Amino acid sequence: MKLRRLRSQPGWYEIMSHCPICGHKGWCAIDHEQSTVHCMRVPSDDYFDSHMGRQYRHYLDPDKVPKTKIEVLLVDSVDKKPDYHLNRVYRALIQELSLSSFHADHLRNTRKLTDDVIGVRQYRTMPGPDRYKIAKSVIHRLNDQSDLLGVPGFFVKEGRYGPYWTMAGASGIMFPFRSITNEITGWQIRVDDPPLELSIEGVIKGEILQELERNELGKRRALCKVVIQDKTLEVILTEKDKKLCYSKSNQFIFSIELKQGQRYWWWSSGSKNNGASIGGPIPYHFALPSPCLPYWKVGETPETLIDCSEVWVTEGPLKADKGADAMLKPFIGLPGAGAYSLILEPLKQLGCKHVVLAFDADVVTTPEVERTLGLCAEFFAENTDMSLSLAMWDISQGKGIDDLTDNGLIPQVSLMLE
Ligand SMILES: [Zn+2]
Structure with missing residues (x-):
């Protein structure tokens, strides 16, 4: 069972694998002794209301305690630091990041910005690999390792040689958020490859199994599982190629389309070890x-x-x-x-x-x-x-x-x- 420590409820863990009561992932909680579950989905007579919703108590039969090994995910996010601290860290980060030529071209050609403006606005690129090197250089510019604690975007990863600081988020263009006193208090990333989604209508169900290599025209593709009237098929769908199905009498039956999801994301690490969430309050x-x-x-x-x-x-x-x-x-x-x-x-x-x-x-x-x-x-x-x-x-x-x-x-x- 995979668990995540709940900071708001000491001794309690969110169940990240399947809940032994309802079978769903996430939201339900279990206590330290693994004897009581607060299930959010399966009612019982013993319940209480919390800010998350109604929580139903279920006592586990000790003979039926899950036989799988219990694994506590070290997801221990911390509170976000004050703006002046975020500004100090993010300005050190600006020194360590650059803007890729791919992203500079996008800002120049599609967004019609001049090189002067691109420079003075301090847009940056969130790189793919070797992010730990950047985190390490940022630490060198600051006082010590703990300066990254509580700064959204940074988090601690467990490596072969012990824990180390690195950075969350998909690669893309990073836009700094400034306060009215020019403190940089957060970032949004315009991700290069938004997560793929299925848009579905009518009598069809589907899920994306795996993203595949792009086709020869550069379009994204994915292997998907679809269920049409109890028949399960595996199909390869291509981005923006909408499949429509009509009956012989020209009645709409279903449609399915592979689409790109959300393009802009907060740079945040609230679900990661020693990371922090961008909220409370969210930046403008x-x-x-x-x-x-x-x-x-x-x-x-x-x-x-x-x-x-x-x-x-x-x-x-x-x-x-x-x-x-x-x-x-x-x-x-x-x-x-x-x-x-x-x-x-x-x-x-x-x-x-x-x-x-x-x-x-x-x-x-x-x-x-x-x-x-x-x-x-x-x-x-x-x-x-x-x-x-x-x-x-x-x-x-x-x-x-x-x-x-x-x-x-x-x-x-x-x-x-x-
Ligand atoms: Zn449950």
Whole structure:
């Protein structure tokens, strides 16, 4: 049985292999003596409610205690360190990482950034192999090994010659998140190869068994198991090649498509030994126009460099960076459109009087986001005296604010809240 120590419940472990009660992986817990299970899925008369949900107590029959060897995974994540500490470590990391030519080409050609901007923004590449060497060099720049403790992204791995520090995450472009005092408080990675997913509709079930080599056109492929009306097949699917099945009378039966999943990920190590989660609180990214950056001292808010009475808000770090350069305004990149409460205190500290929301054009027309915008306006009305505007444009002019300004256009700004 594979277990993960629960920091919130001393003496208790999350069951990472199959729970002896419900048979599922994860979420259920077992005590130190392996005699009691708190199952989350199979009810019993003896239960209690916790922040995770209702936990049902089950007592294991000592004769039926799992015969498999018990293995405690040393997953002992620690609390995230304060921002000033994260900044110190992440700035040491910046010195040790570079930007690959593959990633520089993407930023130049697809994102239309100049080499000067790419340099001053400090984008980096999360490399594939030999990450422990980088962690080691970062430690050399700091005081000691314990400086990496509680810094999201770093964690301790057990090796043949003992434990060592290394870095989590898939390879890709790393975008730094800056606070209003220019502290680097986190990173998002735009991963090169997002995890593959199956998109399925109709009477079909499926799972990805294994990713295969790309085909001759460079498309990703995977070996998948599919179940169609009790028949199990193994098939090779190619990315974006949607399989559709209709009956003879032209009725839809099923469709299946291999797709790329999420592209942007937090650089975090909360599920790893001595790692830390990016949350509590999750970072926002404050972006200044790139010409201001060399003059922006760490620990200082930038009111002397730029007027902060109006701040623009968008989603994601790159859009904020590009928006700031195109509009010559301070921008905040939220980790998600609904995360506006994160930026209340920073905006107050900047002396902001007017907030302009600049979300993607396709996003603004969906009902959920309309609701989010309503809640956001309500939140600002209740908690601040700032006015709130919405930046709008037609989707034919570009999806995000960066696409719009790349096309040489600027948005129309209309007041939502005085
Ligand atoms: Zn269970």
